[in-house]
Structure formats: C-alpha cells, structure tokens
Amino acid sequence: MNPLQIPNMIFSFRGEWDELIRIHPSISRIFALVVLPFSLLPPAMIYYAGERYGDVFVQGVSPDHWHTAAGIFLLAELLTVPVMAWLMHLASRANDVAADYHDCFTVAAIAPIPMWVSSLVLFIPNLAVGAVVGALALACSLALTYRGAYTLFHMHEDLRALQMATVVTGAGLLAWLVLMQIVLLH
DSSP states (O other), X not given: OOGGGHHHHHHOSSTHHHHXXXXXXXXXXXXXXXXXXXXXXXXXXXXHHHHXXXXXXXXXXXXXXXXXXXXHHHHHXXXXXXXXXXXXXXXXXXXXXXXXXXXXXXHHHHTTHHHHHHGGGGGSOOHHHHHHHHHHHHHHHHHHHHHHHHHHTTOOOHHHHHHHHHHHHHHHHHHHHHHHHHHHHO
C-alpha cells in the first residue's frame, strides 16, 4: 500500500480499497509497513516540539519531560491499534456483520494515518493551527473508518457502516485524548 493512496481512500469505496482486498497483506506486514512507521511521527514531533518550544503547549515543562512523554506515547499508540481492531471486531459482531479480525486490523491500521500525519503540524508552534489540523485529521480518520468498514466488511447499508464508523472513531478519539493526556500530564 502506497501512502499517497490515502487521500483517494478517504473519498472512495473502490480503487485502493479493492487493491487492498486483492493483495490481502498479513497483519504483521500491515503492522511493520503502516503502523510502525506512521506511529513514529507523533512521538518524534512531540520530542522535537517539546525540545524547541514546549512552553507554547504547556508552561514550565522541561525537555526531559517531553522526551519521556514521547516514548510513552509511542508505546500507547502501538497498543491502541490492536485494541481498536478488537473493538471494531466486537462492534461488527454486535451489528451482525461478518468481519474477521484481519479486516478489522486493516481498517484500524489505516484509519489513524491522518492523525499520525497531522502531528507534522507541530513544526508550527501554534496551538490554534494544531487544533484545526487535528480536527481535519479526525474527520479524515472517520471517513477512512467508514469507507474501510463498508468495503472490507462487505457491507451494503450506508447507515450501518456509518454507525460502526462513528462508534469506532468515537472510541479512537477517546483513546487519542487519553494519549494526549499522557503527553500533557506525564
């Protein structure tokens, strides 16, 4: 899967999604080629921003604090993807949708990519800009979850797919907020 395909996946049910179904990469391959590299971005940006202008985000926090928070954030992110896949698998079973864990993991690995990439906004020491970019990334993640669930789970009802995507994205947002609390309150 090419990261440049993500924008198309946000707006389409076919194309790149069909290609993903066709190649059917293993969970370990998805983890190694998607989750691990993309999940490195936020901790690296937390480390960078905390070192250079951490006071813009939280007053009086030392760079060492930001370094530790970045490491904790990485571990939490790596755990969040399989947990989100498990939650998605539970939600699919509760909605009588035939989705295996592999498909759930695939969606759970792709959906947070906009959130991970949005961390690059930390090159700009401005909380308002970060909030706007984060909100846009969240909307893109919701769209990826919706389109991924609809396509990979072979759903035929838009409303059910949207309901599942909303529940899963809500849980993902909660997880993201907990991760941000880890960074800010550590």
